[in-house]
Amino acid sequence: MRGADIRTGSLFSYVSLEDRIPQDHPLRDYRRFLDGILRELSPRFDEIYSTEGRRSIPPEQLLRALVLQLLYSIRSERQLMEQIEYNLLFRWFVGLGIDDAVWVPTTFSKNRDRLLEGDVARAFLAAVVAEAKDRDLVSDDHFTVDGTLMEAWASQKSFRPKDEPPGDGPQGRNPQVDFRKQKRSNETHESKTDPDARLARKAQGQGSILGYQGNVLVENRHGLVVDAEVAIVTGTSEVDTALAMLDRFPRRERRRTVGADKLYDQERFVEEARARNFTPHVAQNTTNRRSRIDGRTTTHPGYAVSQRRRKLVEQGFGWDKTVGLLDKLRHRGHEKVDWIFVFAVGVYDMIRIRTLERAGACA
Numbered sequence: 001m002r003g004a005d006i007r008t009g010s011l012f013s014y015v016s017l018e019d020r021i022p023q024d025h026p027l028r029d030y031r032r033f034l035d036g037i038l039r040e041l042s043p044r045f046d047e048i049y050s051t052e053g054r055r056s057i058p059p060e061q062l063l064r065a066l067v068l069q070l071l072y073s074i075r076s077e078r079q080l081m082e083q084i085e086y087n088l089l090f091r092w093f094v095g096l097g098i099d100d101a102v103w104v105p106t107t108f109s110k111n112r113d114r115l116l117e118g119d120v121a122r123a124f125l126a127a128v129v130a131e132a133k134d135r136d137l138v139s140d141d142h143f144t145v146d147g148t149l150m151e152a153w154a155s156q157k158s159f160r161p162k163d164e165p166p167g168d169g170p171q172g173r174n175p176q177v178d179f180r181k182q183k184r185s186n187e188t189h190e191s192k193t194d195p196d197a198r199l200a201r202k203a204q205g206q207g208s209i210l211g212y213q214g215n216v217l218v219e220n221r222h223g224l225v226v227d228a229e230v231a232i233v234t235g236t237s238e239v240d241t242a243l244a245m246l247d248r249f250p251r252r253e254r255r256r257t258v259g260a261d262k263l264y265d266q267e268r269f270v271e272e273a274r275a276r277n278f279t280p281h282v283a284q285n286t287t288n289r290r291s292r293i294d295g296r297t298t299t300h301p302g303y304a305v306s307q308r309r310r311k312l313v314e315q316g317f318g319w320d321k322t323v324g325l326l327d328k329l330r331h332r333g334h335e336k337v338d339w340i341f342v343f344a345v346g347v348y349d350m351i352r353i354r355t356l357e358r359a360g361a362c363a
Contacts, residue, residue, distance in 0.1 A: 017092040027093050029354050030071070034064060037127045041120065048118045057103055057111040063124070064094045066112065070324050070347045077112075078105040113336070121339045125346035129226050132353055139221035142302075143278075144259040144310035145242040147215040148317045149233070150341075151328045152197035154210045159189050159199060186233075196334040198233035212329070214320070214341050215241040216313060220259065220305075222356055223312030228345040230338035239269050246276050257281050257302060259310035267292050281306035319348050 021028065038045075038060045045059040065080060068090055074080045084090045085102045096102070103111075115121070132138045184199065191197045197210040215238060217227040227245045231237040246258065258278045260269070262285040270292040273280040281303050284291035297303055321327035324344040331340055 017088060017098065020088055021092055025089075026354070027071075027089065030067065030350060031064075031093055033131070033350055033354070034067065036131065037124065038063065040127050040130075041123055044118050044120065044123055048114055048120075056114075057108060059111075059115065059120070061095050062108070062111055062115065063120070065090075065108070066343065067347055067350075068093060070344055071351075073323050073325055075325060075330065076105075077108050081105050081108060116335060116339050121343035121346065125225070125228065125342055125349070128346045128349045128353070129224065132224050132349065135353065135357070137222050137353060137356055138224055138226065139219040140256075141254075142220040142257045142259075142306060142309070143226070144218045144220055144306070144313050145215070145245065145264070146218070146261065146310070146313045146317075147213050147231075147238040147241065148321070149200055149202050149209070149211045150214050150230075150321070150326055150337075152191070152194050152210040152212060152337075153329045153332050154191040154194040154197050156210065158191045158193040159184060159210060160192055161188060162190050194332040196232055196332075196337075200233040212334070212337050212341075213237045213241065214317075214326070215245065216316060216345060217242070217245040218310075218313045218316065220257075220309035220312070222352065223309075223315055224349050224352055225316055225345045228342045230334065230341045232334055238263060239266070242269065243272055243276075246273065246278060249276075251277065253277075255279050257306055259306035261310070265292050281310075283307060316345065316348050316352075319351070320344050324348070 041059075048059055065084065068074070068083075069077075069080045072083070074083060081102050081104070084094060084096065088098070091098065091100070129138065186198050189199070191210055194210070197212065199208050200211050200213075201208045211233060213231040213233045215229050215231060216225045218225050227248060229241050229245060231241045234240075242260070242264065249256075256278050257280075258273055259281040260283070262283045264270075264280070264282040265285040270280045270282065279297065280293060281297065282293060284293065284298065320341070324347070326341060326344060329337055329340075331337055
């Protein structure tokens with residue numbers, strides 16, 4: 001074999017992890033950004049991290065590892081632990097030394113679930129948004145609301161009648177099931193593996209899937225997400241959640257604008273948005289009906305700008321569903337899905353801030 005024998009090598013290494021990471025590597029920017037965010041969240045971590053009993057995973061390292069999982073589209077905690085085991089870049093980012101032991105996947109998952117109790121994901125998103133405001137990247141006046149359907153980690157075969165006795169359904173690992181000529185609805189059926197998931201369809205003419213409704217509120221200057229929430233799918237969940245996110249804004253005298261697609265062109269959203277001192281810049285739906293907004297809104301120059309800028313929301317959804325692996329969820333239960341979605345949105349904002357900073361938008 002040419003070169004040195006791969007079975008032999010130096011017993012000790014005199015090169016530190018810090019020196020092995022290129023100075024221009026993107027993870028250096030993300031690590032510096034996270035350092036400030038984690039310092040702000042430290043008091044919240046103090047309430048979660050226990051110093052008694054078996055030593056748990058420090059929340060700071062846990063969040064860094066979860067950020068890596070999203071940045072590199074790692075599909076499971078087990079694969080994430082495997083990557084950290086032999087990847088020196090990942091060890092450096094998380095804060096583990098070369099000789100430090102990597103966590104057991106089940107222990108990592110249990111410690112991650114502990115962060116749900118402290119609502120750390122929402123605090124993380126708020127801290128990222130606050131950092132973006134400090135860098136003058138966030139609009140205080142113009143916003144967009146939108147929602148997307150995410151497929152739940154549950155099969156169609158698990159969607160069974162609510163009153164079905166245990167053991168009466170199809171048995172076996174992959175039983176043969178025929179749904180033809182059966183009326184199935186969310187009122188009479190539920191998933192036996194994820195009861196919070198609901199049967200829904202993305203658009204007319206498409207097949208129904210079991211899923212959750214992911215909703216975001218985006219500012220229109222650079223497309224940064226300022227609020228996010230996952231809702232259990234109903235006929236009004238998208239509008240209900242949009243109004244709830246508008247309610248979380250502090251009231252003020254000067255009006256803001258909120259853009260949206262045709263789904264929001266309905267009397268309830270338009271009237272209630274105005275009651276919250278938001279001017280609704282929704283796309284007009286005139287298919288066999290009259291739009292709920294008139295020329296007083298559509299002829300204003302700001303309306304056309306809102307309709308162009310509201311499309312920035314699709315960039316966030318695209319990243320969440322491809323890189324963030326949220327097109328097909330890997331977690332079950334509304335509370336956990338909401339946590340993962342909000343955290344993923346915060347990571348997207350972090351990436352967006354770095355991109356804007358590199359492009360000179362923060363100058």
